[in-house]
Amino acid sequence: MVRAARPADVEAILGLIRELAQYERLEHQMHASAADLHAHLFGTPPACEALVAEAAGRVVGYAVFLGAYSTFLTRPTLYLEDLYVTPQMRGTGLGKALLAQVAAVAVQRRCPRLDWTVLEWNRPAIDFYRRLGAELADPWRLCRLDGDALARLAAGAGTI
Amino acid sequence: MVRAARPADVEAILGLIRELAQYERLEHQMHASAADLHAHLFGTPPACEALVAEAAGRVVGYAVFLGAYSTFLTRPTLYLEDLYVTPQMRGTGLGKALLAQVAAVAVQRRCPRLDWTVLEWNRPAIDFYRRLGAELADPWRLCRLDGDALARLAAGAGTI
Numbered sequence: 001m002v003r004a005a006r007p008a009d010v011e012a013i014l015g016l017i018r019e020l021a022q023y024e025r026l027e028h029q030m031h032a033s034a035a036d037l038h039a040h041l042f043g044t045p046p047a048c049e050a051l052v053a054e055a056a057g058r059v060v061g062y063a064v065f066l067g068a069y070s071t072f073l074t075r076p077t078l079y080l081e082d083l084y085v086t087p088q089m090r091g092t093g094l095g096k097a098l099l100a101q102v103a104a105v106a107v108q109r110r111c112p113r114l115d116w117t118v119l120e121w122n123r124p125a126i127d128f129y130r131r132l133g134a135e136l137a138d139p140w141r142l143c144r145l146d147g148d149a150l151a152r153l154a155a156g157a158g159t160i
Numbered sequence: 161m162v163r164a165a166r167p168a169d170v171e172a173i174l175g176l177i178r179e180l181a182q183y184e185r186l187e188h189q190m191h192a193s194a195a196d197l198h199a200h201l202f203g204t205p206p207a208c209e210a211l212v213a214e215a216a217g218r219v220v221g222y223a224v225f226l227g228a229y230s231t232f233l234t235r236p237t238l239y240l241e242d243l244y245v246t247p248q249m250r251g252t253g254l255g256k257a258l259l260a261q262v263a264a265v266a267v268q269r270r271c272p273r274l275d276w277t278v279l280e281w282n283r284p285a286i287d288f289y290r291r292l293g294a295e296l297a298d299p300w301r302l303c304r305l306d307g308d309a310l311a312r313l314a315a316g317a318g319t320i
Contacts (some may be wrong), residue, residue, distance in 0.1 A: 036234035133309030149293030
């Protein structure tokens with residue numbers, strides 16, 4: 001069963017975010033806190049939204065998404081930050097149910113596009129997404145500025 | 161000179177979005193309208209924000225950005241949707257000034273990260289970003305659901 005996340009789900013979602021970071025071999029990038037996640041999911045306005053997948057009363061999967069934008073379409077779009085189902089519960093349809101629900105939110109909000117990123121070595125995820133109709137937008141590469149490099153560039157900005 | 165976009169800049173920005181779509185060989189994806197862009201940049205709340213680069217009183221470059229989110233950091237981040245400077249004005253520092261200003265917004269809003277995407281064949285852009293300290297997050301691939309595939313998946317969602 002898929003439903004909107006509630007404040008009582010925050011610890012369970014955080015546990016699954018940690019599992020996802022381990023699965024993606026990105027634990028060194030994981031610095032999440034339950035207090036922050038709570039504030040961002042349930043603040044006014046929220047910074048992002050979450051759905052959870054429940055089985056036998058336990059949260060076993062989640063999706064976090066938020067608004068994005070396309071200048072080529074001049075339309076708000078939706079961005080899927082995370083989609084995760086705990087290994088024991090894969091193959092039960094919960095991942096598809098989560099993604100379908102995010103797609104339904106996109107359609108409901110008249111967002112013509114739902115984007116997300118996937119690790120190129122994560123073949124099971126890529127195959128799963130393709131089966132559901134997604135396309136890999138192959139020529140695009142993710143660029144990132146953070147840490148000292150971000151601070152350094154920011155320090156060189158003029159005042160406006 | 162880099163400054164925040166004003167309503168009177170919308171037509172000029174739209175012209176540059178069209179130039180960017182041509183440069184990226186994505187004109188077939190370009191369906192932007194000035195009325196929508198105006199509504200999204202200057203609505204309450206805005207769907208995205210824009211900076212423009214001006215030279216001799218003319219808008220010759222722009223950046224569009226908006227908020228994003230990292231679950232691994234449980235922190236709001238910034239996403240750069242577009243950065244463009246018209247060909248005749250490249251090499252004059254305006255692209256760097258635009259990106260530095262977006263970086264300054266990130267720092268000011270306590271966003272630890274600024275992400276964007278670049279076409280893998282766009283070597284001048286990749287070299288430019290690297291010179292400014294950005295990293296290509298190589299293992300990530302962009303995934304996308306839109307059109308019929310998005311509608312089809314959404315139609316299969318349960319009610320929640």
